[in-house]
Amino acid sequence: MGSETNFHSFIKYTPAITYTAKADEIRSILYISPQVEKLLGFSGQEFITKPDTWYRLIHPGDRGRVMDAVSDLRAGIEKVVTEYRIFTRDGKLLHFHDQAVAIPGDRENPPCLQGIMLDITGFVNILNDITDRRQMEKELLIYHNHLDKRVNELTAELVKANKNLQREIDRHGVTESLLQAERDKLKSILDAMDDGVCMVSSNYDVEYANPVIEREFGPVKGRKCYEYFHGVGEICLECNSRDVFAGKSVRWEYHSSSGKTFDLYDAPIRNSDGSISKLEFFHDVTDRKKDEVMLLDYQKKLRSMAAELSMVEERERRHIAMDIHDYISQSLAAVKIKLETIKHSPLSPDTLEGFNRIGGFIDEAIGYTQSLITDLSISTLQGIDFSEALEWLCNQFQERHGIRISFEKSGEINLIGEETRVILIKSVRELLNNAVKHSKAKNVKISYQSRNSKIHVTVEDDGIGFKVDHKKLRLGKNGGFGLFSIRESLNHLGGNMTVRSGSSKGTVITLKAPLKILRRGRKN
Structure with missing residues (x-):
């Protein structure tokens, strides 16, 4: 009974929005988890009683793409993944990663859609500015604190929800088939995710691994987490699972033996018997890390080019200054000397005045070239x-x-x-x-x-x-x-x-x- 309660609690209180919707044009909501009110400010009942609520809240620039995804599901495509923006009740704009699967109908139940909406606003904000790593670290810290607060809130609510759900099961006599349907629903959602998800018990047993994890690391086959992920026979010295089992959320980077880099977020999940398991999300950031290394390399080359440009500019300025001095300045000086010689010859007053004006122009030109030579040589002196x-x-x-x-x-x-x-x-x-x-x-x-x-x-x-x-x-x-x-x-x-x-x-x-x-x- 504890395992069933744990699964039912997980579907309702996992740090994401889960939903079941009609396979109609506007994806009318049949069920949506309570997290929707925390994230968007609207109650689940508002989504159910007003079928177009979800459609209206989507950013107008994203509606066409989202409606195309719904049409694909209705046309028979098994799974679609979309990312879009949606407005909260107070006007904020959040980014969501939505993965939905089509559930075929039968004689008793019409076809429907089931999916999970992950709030990726923090990831989107972080990835928008990798050129400034200190800003990125600050945003990661803020996002980590935000997630830590959310997980603490969810943990407290999960304990309360487990008790309420147990009373509800006792009161209404929920059958085993209904619980199995809930487990199947959760599994179909987790199996459809592009990110890896696993759960680890306080005994370090891998309780669950979705297909993304098993494709990357192979079948679990009852192995401990340190055997499965790290290939060692005992608990890792640097293992942070103890902090998670103590109730803390942890964010860290994991480098797999295949050379990939994962951004991991570990959150504590309290079970109905009071024990805590670790819920772990794997997000592949290998390409992002390569881009960061490339960016740092480009910055290094840019600095080198900027310094070299200064030296090249200085050599060229010096060369131009020498040419002006050797040719233009000396030529002007020679003209000035020749003009002074001519002025001592018998000349009419008008001609002498003209020569004096020409001499003034030459003096100005000589002064300008000397000033120009100084400006060109000013950087090294x-x-x-x-x-x-x-x-x-x-x-x-x-x-x-x-x-x-x-x-x-x-x-x-x-x-x-x-x-x-x-x-x-x-x-x-x-x-x-x-x-x-x-x-x-x-x-x-x-x-x-x-x-x-x-x-x-x-x-x-x-x-x-x-x-x-x-x-x-x-x-x-x-x-x-x-x-x-x-x-x-x-x-x-x-x-x-x-x-x-x-x-x-x-x-x-x-x-x-x-x-x-x-x-x-x-x-x-």
């Missing part, structure tokens, strides 16, 4: 040390843009590796441009110091600031260097960038890079 290069950069911006820039340094750093030097100076120049063009700053403070084998360069302004969103630190609209490229270039060096800002609070950005100091006469 060869011939001076790192501190002098930063100070020269500050003076140039101060003169050109009328912005007050203070420069502070703590300690001396003789020479820095060429790649680190280029990236840091280019980064400071980009941050100064941002302070002038975007932050509308009036004052900027630049400082640097050597600490914990790293160089720390801080750029602080009193501008309008901005709301920091690290996921949106991307390339500028016009392909500029941008905060994204600064961050990736520093990561390539083994450093990082921190940003503190807020509306009307100014901005503080710190660049950190490992020290790779080159001393005269030897390399350290």
Whole structure:
């Protein structure tokens, strides 16, 4: 009797919605488990008395696909699996994984549909952003706590439900055939699931394994869970089943001998005799893990490419500056000298005035080319040390843009590796441009110091600031260097960038890079 009660309780109180529906166009509900009220806010009676309730709650964008699945079942297809969104009573939108099977009718019973709806909202939210693993871990923790709370609630309700169901059986004299029908219904639902499901007793016996589990691990044949899943003869040292049997829910990753990775969720299920079994769900995340590894590899390559791009850009800028100096500047200087020679010849006043105007144009062109050469060479400023290069950069911006820039340094750093030097100076120049063009700053403070084998360069302004969103630190609209490229270039060096800002609070950005100091006469 306890086993029968356990199965009947399981169908009603498993952490999912089970249902039986007519095989009509809108899937009119005949029975739906009590979990529907906890998840959607509607009672089971509302679904039964208003046949179109389920249809109305489905998101309009998903109805066509869901109705096609119902039509497939009515047309004779044995099982369909659909995922769709459905509205709760308070307007929230949940994602469900719905697996339904068609139950043929007989003389006494018309054909019907039986299925199980799993709330996968947490999984959908997690998978939407694998590019940010810390966010994913946070969401997994939140989802775990949510499931843990749900399982605790279900456990308490299960004990109460077992007692109520026993009284109901005694009162109404439920027959063995009805209990067997309930067991068959549960088995058909679990057998139709795409995820693996098993139950393990407190003695570590595998009480149940659905077809997905047996296809992956083979027939159970009365084996203990540690024999069946791990191929060992005793309880695993790292086994977490003890926590589950103590009433806790556990989430963990399992790597099978076949090379697959599973996301496991273990929940305690209290039996009618007071003992606890472990209900375990297996979700195959092998492909997702491969995608995560690939994403990390792409990020590493992107950092390397960003750093290499800076070096290539610097070499090209230096080459262009040399060409301008060697050809354009010298040619303009030669024209200027020749013009001065001609001016000493007998000329009319009008002609002399014309030559003076031409000389003025040439002086402007020479000044512009000299300024252009300086701008092109600004990222490395060869011939001076790192501190002098930063100070020269500050003076140039101060003169050109009328912005007050203070420069502070703590300690001396003789020479820095060429790649680190280029990236840091280019980064400071980009941050100064941002302070002038975007932050509308009036004052900027630049400082640097050597600490914990790293160089720390801080750029602080009193501008309008901005709301920091690290996921949106991307390339500028016009392909500029941008905060994204600064961050990736520093990561390539083994450093990082921190940003503190807020509306009307100014901005503080710190660049950190490992020290790779080159001393005269030897390399350290």
